[in-house]
Amino acid sequence: MLTLPALIAHPGVVLAGATDLRPEALQRFSEEFGAPGYATLDELLQDETIDAxxxxxxxxxxxxxxxAxxxxxxxxxxxxxxxxxVEDCLAMAGAAREAGLALIVGPSHGFDEQVRTAASLVASREFGQVRMVTALNFTDFMFRPxxxxxxxxxxxxGVVFSQAAHQIDVVRRLVGSPVTGIRAVTANWDSQRPSDGAYTALMTFEGGAAASLSYSGYAHYDSDELLGWISELGQTKDPELYGQARRQLARIGTEGEQSAKAAxxxxxxxxxxAKAPHHEHFGFIIVSCEKADMKLLPTGIEIYENERRIFHPIAPPKVPRAAVLEEFVAAVAGRPTGLHDGQWGLETMACCRALIMSSSQGTDVDPRKIITDLQVENFK
Ligand SMILES: NC(=O)c1ccc[n+]([C@@H]2O[C@H](COP(=O)([O-])OP(=O)(O)OC[C@H]3O[C@@H](n4cnc5c(N)ncnc54)[C@H](O)[C@@H]3O)[C@@H](O)[C@H]2O)c1
Structure with missing residues (x-):
């Protein structure tokens, strides 16, 4: 549902078929796009008109x-x-490379326009070397249906695979160099929703930069407050609706939860x-370079230099999530994208795994070692 507007809007994309377990989804797809709904993935993959x-x-x-x-x-x-x-990611990245086919992982908030703009400011060294990134996000993730x-x-x-995958992508793109270590603590403190619902982590990078990442999905504090009450999806949010996710879940119960999710x-x-008036975002993010701090907002980037503070506006999005389709279509056309490919996704997943391992072992974990150990194991 979130990517559909970008799929529809891209001139290089024609929706030519779909598969899903739910017949109502297939029927709706055929009605909306005049293309076949297949009962199985195998049938869809046999359709030679489908390229991607x-x-x-x-x-x-x-x-x-x-x-497949x-x-x-x-x-x-x-x-x-x-x-x-990480084993599966290694196999996926390897299979795409060997077949000479595009494999892009996304959308993640690493594709957000303000992240792209800030990453290019960091890479330009206009404000000196990047030293530190502070990223925090407090949401109601655990209490959505x-x-x-x-x-x-x-x-x-839980939140590590679903949400750290976004936050790590954002931070990696901003810093622009390999991650050398992660020290983290994950937390599972609500017996009503027994899964990792929060984490805090320190990531170090080649070149000496460090990032602190915090995430809580327990539907208490809402860090959208720090972003002018603009939601993750770029919609205006009403702070008066405090507690809505928990109240709604309590009202519908376990039975209702499944239908609410399916709806x-x-x-x-x-x-x-409705069409979002602002860019999407993934919480409060400050990038500290030697000569300035940059605060990423869904409307632009606030830059705090030594003696002046400037706002670098970013035009509102025409279509949300368009960047992921741009990158995918370019990769399919064989143009180098060099960003969110299989190798990138593999490295982000190794960071997620390192975050979990660090928490259970109480030590720093190097995500690069997780990948090389598996490569050695596979080679034996
Ligand atoms: N990038 C983002 O911001 C973002 C946001 C939400 C979800 N996601 C990701 O999208 C994925 C789906 O999450 P969701 O919340 O949309 O779930 P969902 O339950 O809403 O949708 C999953 C769909 O897959 C279908 N499905 C299940 N098993 C299938 C099978 N064997 N063959 C074909 N179809 C099958 C279901 O019927 C359903 O239509 C997750 O991996 C999630 O992390 C990403």
Missing amino acids: VYIATPHDLHAVQTL ALRAGKHVLVEKPMATS RRPEELDPARGG RTYGGDGPRS
């Missing part, structure tokens, strides 16, 4: 479906998280969101 697939199924299907699509010769855009294990597996740690449930999905009976 966008995979937006539950996390634990991403690897098997991506590998690549085997069938299709380019793949796969939702974040790329998969639920969820499928059971979204709260099951064994199936990639928000394609083919469901929930309303489509």
